[in-house]
Amino acid sequence: MSTPSPSLWARVRRRLAQALHHRRFRRSVRHLSGPGQPLIGPGDVVVIALVRDGAFYLDAFLAHYRGLGAAHFVFCDNGSTDDTLTRLATQPDCTVLQSTLPWGEVENDLRRHAAETCAPGHWVLYADMDEIFTFDRAAQIGLPGLVAYLEREGYTALVAQMLEMFPRLPLQDAGQMSYEEALREFVYYDLRDTDARDYHDPGIGFAWFLAQNRVANAEIPVLFGGTRARVFGEACCLTKHPLVKVLPGVAPGVHPHVAAGVTCADFSALIQHYKFTNAPMARDADTAARGVIPHGEDRRRLEQFRADPDLTLWSEQAERFAGLRPLQDAGFLQRSAAFEAYLREIAE
Secondary structure, three states, rough: EEEEEOHHHHHHHHHHHHHHHHHHHHHHHHEEEOOOOOOOOOOOOEEEEEOOOOOOHHHHHHHHHOOHHHHHHEEEEOOOOOOHHHHHHOOOOEEEEEEOOOOOHHHHHHHHHHHHHHHHOOOEEEEEEEEEEEEEOOOHHHHHHHHHHHHHHHOOOEEEEEEEEEEEOOHHHHOOOOOOHHHHHHHOOOOOOEEEEOOOOOOOOOOHHHHOEEEEOOOOOOOEEEEHHHHOOOOOOOOOEEEOOOOOOOOOEEEEEEEEEEEEEEEEEEEEEOOOOOOOOHHHHHHHOOOOOOOOOOOHHHHHHOOOOOOOOOOOEEEEEEOOHHHOOOOOOOOOOHHHHHHHHHHO
């Protein structure tokens, strides 16, 4: 009788570990409030957000995505101790699921579980609490108009690029603003040190997922670097697949930035990222103490904050946000002649 090869044993152990993890995760999930099966129809979009102590962001977050026409929200809570859960329980368009297992272990599981249990067959928009998703003519057509175009063209996902927003003030001072104030004051960005990689570059760390996707516009890259790489040395990926239709063969939320088994649209959208709101130094100290971010970027930022209390992301090279067109002209975002024709068509 032959002895199984080491590689076979490794595969068996890996599959067993995955099965045990999945079982542990499913047992950890609780439905805290809101409908388990939201009443959503064709063309509706469900926003899915991971949250822990998100009260700081909540009003502005809900206002923005409701303004875009979101039909429902599913919040995946990771152990909030502020009044986030109490406030969400009063919102009829919000469902709250919870797992208190370590965030780094379950973030992908929570995203995928929320999509597949609350919105099968429908569009989901993944949005972190400090992210503002937007696209051409968003205020006019909203999410329903956007997904109508995606449906018409046979796309099942949309790529978005993340733009770090910051103010002229030192980050420590800006971190004391309310989120509403920050959305008004964080009006600068910097495209320097942004590295563009081909979408199907096999050297990308999550290339295995990307290889399962089709992208209608070969000019859409996977972006890395940017402001946080320049200032803090972080290995930031700026590209996400936030808008996904949950269909058979599609794996939503398998990675913080990627869905698999999708056909990506022929243009890219924008995520304005407001990471340095809400007392960033205190938040990094908390996550570093709890050890929940495996890559350790919170610890590197904390060291730099402590070394330079007046740290600012602003410089003379910073640009003031003036809509999507300058970002498209710079190649940070990609345009689509077909989508622009669609916008003209529905405006008539």
